[in-house]
Amino acid sequence: xxxxxTIIGGYNKQxxxxxxEKVFINRGEIFGVVGPTGSGKSSLIxxxxxxxxxxxxxxxxxxxxDEEPSYEDRTNPRKKMVAQLSQxxxxxxxxxxxxxxxxxxxxxxxSSKCVNAVVNLANTLTGEPIKNDHELTILSGGQSxxxxxxxxxIISDSPIVLIxxxxxxxxxxxxxxxxxxxxxxxxxxxxHDPVLALMTDRRIVMKSGGMDKVVxxxxxxxxxxxxxxxxxxFMLSLRDKVRNGDVIEDIELGDVGI
Amino acid sequence: xxxxxxxxxPGSGKTAxxxxxxxxxxxxxxxxxVIKIDCLYTDxxxxxxxxxxxxxxxxxxDMCPDxxxxxxxxxxxxxxxxxxxxxxxxxxxxxxxRCAPYTVNSLGVCxxxxxxxxxxxxxxxxxxxxxxxxxxxxGDMISQAEREIFRERILEVNPNCKVxxxxxxxxxxxxxLAEEIVKSPExxxxxxxxxHSAPLAVCTLCVGETKVNKKHHRGILRRIDGFQTYExx
Ligand SMILES: Nc1nc2c(ncn2[C@@H]2O[C@H](COP(=O)(O)OP(=O)(O)OP(=O)(O)O)[C@@H](O)[C@H]2O)c(=O)[nH]1
Ligand SMILES: Nc1ncnc2c1ncn2[C@@H]1O[C@H](COP(=O)(O)OP(=O)(O)OP(=O)(O)O)[C@@H](O)[C@H]1O
Ligand SMILES: [Mg+2]
Ligand SMILES: [Mg+2]
Ligand SMILES: [Zn+2]
Ligand SMILES: [Zn+2]
Numbered sequence: 001x002x003x004x005x006t007i008i009g010g011y012n013k014q015x016x017x018x019x020x021e022k023v024f025i026n027r028g029e030i031f032g033v034v035g036p037t038g039s040g041k042s043s044l045i046x047x048x049x050x051x052x053x054x055x056x057x058x059x060x061x062x063x064x065x066d067e068e069p070s071y072e073d074r075t076n077p078r079k080k081m082v083a084q085l086s087q088x089x090x091x092x093x094x095x096x097x098x099x100x101x102x103x104x105x106x107x108x109x110x111s112s113k114c115v116n117a118v119v120n121l122a123n124t125l126t127g128e129p130i131k132n133d134h135e136l137t138i139l140s141g142g143q144s145x146x147x148x149x150x151x152x153x154i155i156s157d158s159p160i161v162l163i164x165x166x167x168x169x170x171x172x173x174x175x176x177x178x179x180x181x182x183x184x185x186x187x188x189x190x191x192h193d194p195v196l197a198l199m200t201d202r203r204i205v206m207k208s209g210g211m212d213k214v215v216x217x218x219x220x221x222x223x224x225x226x227x228x229x230x231x232x233x234f235m236l237s238l239r240d241k242v243r244n245g246d247v248i249e250d251i252e253l254g255d256v257g258i
Numbered sequence: 259x260x261x262x263x264x265x266x267x268p269g270s271g272k273t274a275x276x277x278x279x280x281x282x283x284x285x286x287x288x289x290x291x292v293i294k295i296d297c298l299y300t301d302x303x304x305x306x307x308x309x310x311x312x313x314x315x316x317x318x319x320d321m322c323p324d325x326x327x328x329x330x331x332x333x334x335x336x337x338x339x340x341x342x343x344x345x346x347x348x349x350x351x352x353x354x355x356r357c358a359p360y361t362v363n364s365l366g367v368c369x370x371x372x373x374x375x376x377x378x379x380x381x382x383x384x385x386x387x388x389x390x391x392x393x394x395x396x397g398d399m400i401s402q403a404e405r406e407i408f409r410e411r412i413l414e415v416n417p418n419c420k421v422x423x424x425x426x427x428x429x430x431x432x433x434x435l436a437e438e439i440v441k442s443p444e445x446x447x448x449x450x451x452x453x454h455s456a457p458l459a460v461c462t463l464c465v466g467e468t469k470v471n472k473k474h475h476r477g478i479l480r481r482i483d484g485f486q487t488y489e490x491x
Contacts, residue, residue, distance in 0.1 A: 043428075049402070050423075050430060057428045075421070077406040084402045093404050094375045100407070103376070107406040151403050 002081060002159040003027050003065055005186060007048065010059030012210030020211035023204065025186050032197045033190040035206030041190045042087050044206060045162040048188065049084045050074065058209065078109045083156035085180065087164040090144050091136040098132035101151065110155050121179065122150035125171045145169035153179045160186045167193040195232045198225035259335050261445045262347045263360050265385040266369030271395035272349050273302045274426025275369060279436040280347065281309050288440070290345035291338040295327045297351050312341045323350055324357035332447055345439060358384035358454040365442035366453065369393045372400055372408045379411040384454040386412065391438055392419045395426050
């Protein structure tokens with residue numbers, strides 16, 4: 001059982017100590033990671049994925065339940081505590097969707113029955129359906145992302161979930177986030193999207209490769225988050241219209257209800 | 259002398275990973291010398307010299323680089339001795355998928371690029387299957403699932419090796435490789451043997467024949483249907 005992880009700060013890109021020295025993240029918490037492009041967001045969650053022990057650029061150290069994880073825990077996929085949806089938009093592996101998923105299920109010690117469940121789940125997140133006999137490399141960016149999300153949710157089912165920019169592939173981000181962040185997990189979400197950022201409990205702000213500060217989501221932000229969600233839903237409905245070939249010549253902001 | 263033989267396909271990240279590992283050895287006061295064996299060209303020598311490690315380059319030209327490396331091992335060890343090095347690191351080009359340059363008591367390190375696809379471990383042959391350590395690089399460029407499958411495939415081909423997931427850019431995993439280098443056994447050349455015998459290479463092509471017609475070929479010849487003959491005296 002994983003109750004908390006600790007990020008012990010290292011060094012930023014200039015080699016200076018990170019302003020934030022320690023961050024504790026507890027079971028059940030959704031944590032955001034925000035910051036300009038290139039500020040080190042992906043690197044931070046990369047450190048957590050590898051359960052880094054001062055062996056990466058940043059020299060950060062990650063503890064699980066206050067202890068250093070064992071070598072076995074860090075490397076054996078059957079024992080892995082971390083599932084990661086990385087920023088990669090495409091698969092490079094040269095095989096069919098079905099073969100890929102059953103191989104991955106085998107690696108993670110999951111049942112091969114998962115395969116159809118993953119494809120079905122992925123298809124609820126993307127537009128054109130993915131089939132078992134499709135080659136991975138021909139999937140579009142959005143289809144690949146949807147499949148990665150479903151794979152992480154079902155096959156890599158782990159107590160720590162790291163999500164890098166779920167908003168960037170045109171898939172249904174709220175649904176994807178819901179699918180990934182099961183009850184009692186530690187979830188970290190890297191995002192540029194204020195709607196997602198305000199849905200988290202706290203967020204780390206990155207700057208020049210270092211953790212600059214930790215901001216708690218205030219009550220005011222939480223109620224603003226509801227409004228932002230409505231605006232977002234409105235934008236998504238417009239997106240669907242455009243996607244389906246409709247013409248939008250006018251919008252009624254009153255529809256948003258704010 | 260401890261001998262570390264590092265093989266892997268071109269551009270897989272051998273030099274990048276070694277630079278991090280050797281730098282960490284150097285910080286601990288342990289000296290290494292590097293020999294880079296390639297076929298036609300390499301600028302790896304400069305990269306190692308930049309971090310202050312004595313380096314020598316050998317180009318095998320039209321010979322299999324692994325064969326060339328093996329013929330020269332004794333001289334290489336003498337040279338590393340002259341440099342007062344505890345470790346001799348041999349980075350080979352690894353172009354020939356039939357040879358594996360590891361000797362029994364060297365530390366055999368295979369560096370393999372995760373972006374080359376999950377079937378690569380099945381294709382590369384003895385330089386993976388007889389290695390002590392498989393270093394997987396460029397995992398930063400693929401999904402976690404692909405990384406896990408790649409690792410599993412490596413263990414299918416070589417169940418006894420230690421897998422290190424490393425990043426040649428950030429240096430992640432390279433300290434672990436340095437640890438293994440420190441733990442590796444001593445070699446003395448007298449009785450030292452190759453782990454994997456060098457492949458068949460006894461035909462007229464090996465000695466420079468360029469005509470393709472069958473009638474010009476002598477030696478051990480294998481047909482595409484698997485039938486093998488010996489032509490000649
Ligand atoms: N993204 C990424 N790039 C890497 C990694 N490791 C190495 N590279 C890059 O891959 C390229 C080739 O790396 P080298 O270390 O020169 O490869 P090599 O195996 O020594 O190549 P040869 O000696 O020419 O056979 C370089 O541009 C490296 O920066 C890694 O882990 N991730
Ligand atoms: N602590 C650090 N020390 C040194 N280099 C770092 C550090 N953190 C990040 N970097 C380097 O900075 C570069 C950009 O980092 P990263 O990809 O994590 O940014 P990002 O915030 O995810 O950007 P984007 O929003 O574009 O995805 C990378 O090359 C990374 O290696
Ligand atoms: Mg990023
Ligand atoms: Mg090299
Ligand atoms: Zn050869
Ligand atoms: Zn021949």
